[in-house]
Amino acid sequence: MAPTPAEKAALAQNVTNQPDGPGKRIGKRGEVHVIGNVLPGGGKLFRERIAQFQAEAGYWETHVGTVHDFRVLLFDNDTRILISAIYDGDFLPYLADVINQAGPWFDMLMPGVWEGYTTASDTATRKLIGRQAYTADAFYAGYPDLTTKDIAKMRKLRDAVNAMLDSAS
Amino acid sequence: MSALELSDIQGTVLRGRPMPYYGTYLVFTVQNPRSALTLLERLLPKVTTAADWEAPAENAWINVAFSHAGLSKLGLPEDVLSGFPREVRQGMAARSAFLGDVGSSAPENWDMPHAGNGLDIGLLIMAGSIALRDDKIAIGHAAVSGLPGIVAAHRLDVGLPPTMREHFGFVDGISRPYVEGQGGTPLPGQPIAKAGEFVLGYENELGEIASGPGPQELWRNGTYIALRKLHQDVAAFRRFLRDNANSPEGQELLAAQMMGRWRSGCPLAKSPERDDPAMANDPLRNNDFLYLKEDPDGRVTPAGSHIRRANPRDALDGTVVDMKLHRLLRRGSAYGGVLPEGVMEDDGADRGLVIALINANPGRQFEFVQSQWMNDGDFISEGDRTDPFAGRKDKADDFVTLKPRKRYRGLSQFATTRGGEHLFLPGIGGLKWILGNAKPA
Numbered sequence: 001m002a003p004t005p006a007e008k009a010a011l012a013q014n015v016t017n018q019p020d021g022p023g024k025r026i027g028k029r030g031e032v033h034v035i036g037n038v039l040p041g042g043g044k045l046f047r048e049r050i051a052q053f054q055a056e057a058g059y060w061e062t063h064v065g066t067v068h069d070f071r072v073l074l075f076d077n078d079t080r081i082l083i084s085a086i087y088d089g090d091f092l093p094y095l096a097d098v099i100n101q102a103g104p105w106f107d108m109l110m111p112g113v114w115e116g117y118t119t120a121s122d123t124a125t126r127k128l129i130g131r132q133a134y135t136a137d138a139f140y141a142g143y144p145d146l147t148t149k150d151i152a153k154m155r156k157l158r159d160a161v162n163a164m165l166d167s168a169s
Numbered sequence: 170m171s172a173l174e175l176s177d178i179q180g181t182v183l184r185g186r187p188m189p190y191y192g193t194y195l196v197f198t199v200q201n202p203r204s205a206l207t208l209l210e211r212l213l214p215k216v217t218t219a220a221d222w223e224a225p226a227e228n229a230w231i232n233v234a235f236s237h238a239g240l241s242k243l244g245l246p247e248d249v250l251s252g253f254p255r256e257v258r259q260g261m262a263a264r265s266a267f268l269g270d271v272g273s274s275a276p277e278n279w280d281m282p283h284a285g286n287g288l289d290i291g292l293l294i295m296a297g298s299i300a301l302r303d304d305k306i307a308i309g310h311a312a313v314s315g316l317p318g319i320v321a322a323h324r325l326d327v328g329l330p331p332t333m334r335e336h337f338g339f340v341d342g343i344s345r346p347y348v349e350g351q352g353g354t355p356l357p358g359q360p361i362a363k364a365g366e367f368v369l370g371y372e373n374e375l376g377e378i379a380s381g382p383g384p385q386e387l388w389r390n391g392t393y394i395a396l397r398k399l400h401q402d403v404a405a406f407r408r409f410l411r412d413n414a415n416s417p418e419g420q421e422l423l424a425a426q427m428m429g430r431w432r433s434g435c436p437l438a439k440s441p442e443r444d445d446p447a448m449a450n451d452p453l454r455n456n457d458f459l460y461l462k463e464d465p466d467g468r469v470t471p472a473g474s475h476i477r478r479a480n481p482r483d484a485l486d487g488t489v490v491d492m493k494l495h496r497l498l499r500r501g502s503a504y505g506g507v508l509p510e511g512v513m514e515d516d517g518a519d520r521g522l523v524i525a526l527i528n529a530n531p532g533r534q535f536e537f538v539q540s541q542w543m544n545d546g547d548f549i550s551e552g553d554r555t556d557p558f559a560g561r562k563d564k565a566d567d568f569v570t571l572k573p574r575k576r577y578r579g580l581s582q583f584a585t586t587r588g589g590e591h592l593f594l595p596g597i598g599g600l601k602w603i604l605g606n607a608k609p610a
Contacts, residue, residue: 019267019540020255028547064489066547089547093537096375097489123377149550 015139018091022133027144029068030091033134034083042113043078053109060105064098066148072109081114088147099126173219173350173364173371177390177596180217180230181500182368182527183351186342187228187297189329192502194396194523195292195309196282196325199242201318202609205290206243208319209233211312212292213600229296231305233600234394234592236260239289244609245383252382253593256531257393260284261589268536269544269561274586280519281398281588287322288590291396293525295502325398327502327523335503336401336520337558337583338424340434340449344456344480346496358457360482362496366534367527368392370596374493379529381593387603390596395497395526395535398588399559403508404515405581411513413577423577426570427557429476436476441469460484468572472549475558478542490548495537498527521587531591559584 013026023032038046053072061067066088073082099106103120110117116128146154175183186192199205217230235243237257241250256264262276262283270276282288292309296302313319335341346362347355350371355361365373370389373379381388410420421444425431431440435449438458448454461483464470470477477484479499485492505520528534544561546554553564557580568577595603 063487066489089545090540093533093541094489096494096533097491100375100491100494101489121376147547147552149547150552153550 013140013144017135020092022130022135023091024136024139026139026141028088028147029086029141029144030089031086031136031139031141032084032091033136034129034132035134036081036083036117036128036132037115038074038079038081038113039115042081042115043074046074046078046081046109046113049109049113053105056105056108060102064102066094068148086141088149095126095129099129173348173368174390174596176218176220177598178219178368179232179391179594179596180219180225181232181293181295181394181525182392182498182594183219183348184225184230184295185345186295186500186502189333190295190297190327190502191299191302191329192293192295192327193302193306194281194323194325194327195294195306195321196288196323197290197292197313198282198287198320198322199239199289199318200320201316202242202244202607204316204318205239206604206607206609207316208290208312209243209600209604212308213597213604215308215312216597216600218597227301228298229301229305230294231308232293232594234291234293234396234594236284236288236291236590236592238284240593240603242289242609243603243607245603245607249383249387254393254531254591256536257591257593261395261591262286264536268539268589269555269564270586270589271561272563273582274561279398279586279588281325282322283588283590287320291590291592293394325504325523327504330503330507332507334432335501335522336403336505336507337406338432339428339430340432341501341503341522342499343430343434344476345498348498356452356456357454358459360493360496362493365529366493366496367498367529369529373529374491384602386601387595387599387606389598391599392527392529392594393531394592394594395528395531396588396590396592397524397526397586398504398521399524399584400519400521400587402515402581402583402585403520404513406583408513409577409580409583426471427474427568429470429474437470437474438464458482461486466571467549471568471570473546473551473554473557473568475556478549478556479538479559481542481548485548488548494533495542496528497534497538500525500527519587521584527594535591557583 016025018025018030023030068086070085099120106120117125212233215231216233237253260283262285265276294302294305296305347359348364348367349361350364363374364371365379369379369381369391371379410423414420414423425437430436431444433444433446433449434455435445436458439448459482481492501522501524503522506518526535541548543556543559546552555561555565557568562580562582566580568580
């Protein structure tokens with residue numbers, strides 16, 4: 001007999017809102033989406049810059065150190081932009097740090113593309129992000145209690161245990 | 170860099186407490202807003218500023234601060250009230266879940282009023298003698314004398330215990346940032362911080378002028394204070410040390426590893442094996458250390474120790490966190506009688522610390538440090554683990570050292586929150602603006 005809706009809901013995760021928003025939260029894992037408008041001609045600029053932006057993603061996101069995945073795309077015929085991220089911990093407390101640290105990465109892509117975006121360090125840009133941030137209506141996170149730091153630590157432990165077992169075999 | 174307008178800044182912002190110190194926190198509830206304005210009018214000429222703060226004419230001060238509820242009762246314009254930072258508008262009790270004030274630390278267990286139940290106006294008094302303190306208290310009493318509708322809701326006296334230490338036995342208040350423009354020269358190891366991190370109206374570490382709600386006249390030279398009353402369970406701390414170390418020396422080492430300093434104040438980073446009281450008493454050496462190069466993993470000063478959590482110095486360089494954005498000016502003072510040496514059972518007396526944390530941006534300063542560094546461990550790859558002294562213990566109750574490699578379990582709630590509020594401490598010009606523009610209902 002197929003499971004009832006109640007039986008299927010028994011595995012529901014504890015989903016809350018981020019303190020002060022935006023974004024949902026499960027365990028250590030948070031999500032956020034930002035949807036903005038694209039300036040005329042922004043699509044062309046975006047495509048000229050996106051390859052280098054992509055190439056530098058590893059550098060900047062490693063530096064930030066709390067992001068599990070990150071996406072940016074244009075849609076509606078280059079009229080709107082969507083940025084989304086899955087990350088560890090709270091959103092607002094770290095916003096100033098993230099903008100401060102990863103600002104140059106965004107500055108190489110967004111000016112002339114995202115309407116209202118000047119530079120990352122501009123207060124107006126921070127307000128723009130706050131205004132255009134959206135919270136998911138449904139969210140699932142696999143292993144929500146493991147942060148990127150936990151995963152790195154576990155990989156280190158796994159390698160060490162394997163090395164120990166190998167040396168004994 | 171512009172010089173700080175010291176004669177417009179209330180004294181407690183820049184003045185370290187005297188030593189020894191005798192202080193009082195007086196909390197008033199406003200039932201009659203017009204009386205509150207009269208109170209303010211009477212107090213204004215008596216408020217101590219930061220002028221001559223390095224060599225004050227009088228070793229005492231009286232300062233006045235307001236909760237958002239208090240400012241609302243005074244009748245500040247609605248657009249000004251709505252411009253205060255979210256943390257100040259909501260009040261600390263409303264932010265308890267985020268700040269980890271849960272369980273025994275939850276606001277329903279607080280015994281000091283907050284903005285939601287009576288803290289409208291606070292008088293902060295600190296002095297170098299009991300007589301000087303009482304003079305300042307008399308000023309406070311004179312200011313409310315004969316005024317209907319001003320209720321003295323709470324009084325909390327603070328003072329240096331005879332042990333010259335806070336109740337857990339540590340010398341307190343050694344490390345503090347040097348505020349750009351304060352005069353003098355920074356001590357070795359003292360970070361230089363932009364004034365706008367601690368005083369509104371000056372450039373902050375983001376390169377912006379730190380600003381407040383409404384007109385500049387209200388917020389220039391003002392700041393915010395996160396006031397915390399923390400009850401200390403001294404007997405539980407002593408029992409924890411006794412049960413987890415084999416000798417008095419072992420107990421001292423464990424206490425030092427939990428704090429990051431020996432009880433004398435000597436930093437583990439400078440003297441890892443044994444206490445060095447001479448080092449502790451030398452301001453040229455007792456704060457002159459970093460972590461990243463010498464001790465990146467926390468083998469000497471554990472990554473989860475209190476001083477390394479509260480002030481990671483350079484330990485987070487190369488990560489997303491910019492330490493410069495999360496600094497606090499901390500003014501700690503003890504209250505309550507000492508639990509006699511050697512007593513291992515709680516005597517039921519209330520003793521602890523009142524901490525006034527000065528910050529121009531409560532969200533990215535006090536609340537960041539409390540929520541991310543005191544009450545979480547992910548920033549140091551320690552998962553949910555919290556501060557051994559100040560952290561909530563319902564998420565995790567353990568503490569780890571690497572040398573020796575050991576995990577101590579069963580830490581109890583050594584410090585419990587008994588009160589707290591975000592207060593606005595205007596400059597002298599700001600107090601005048603309030604007097605001129607408040608329109609009580």
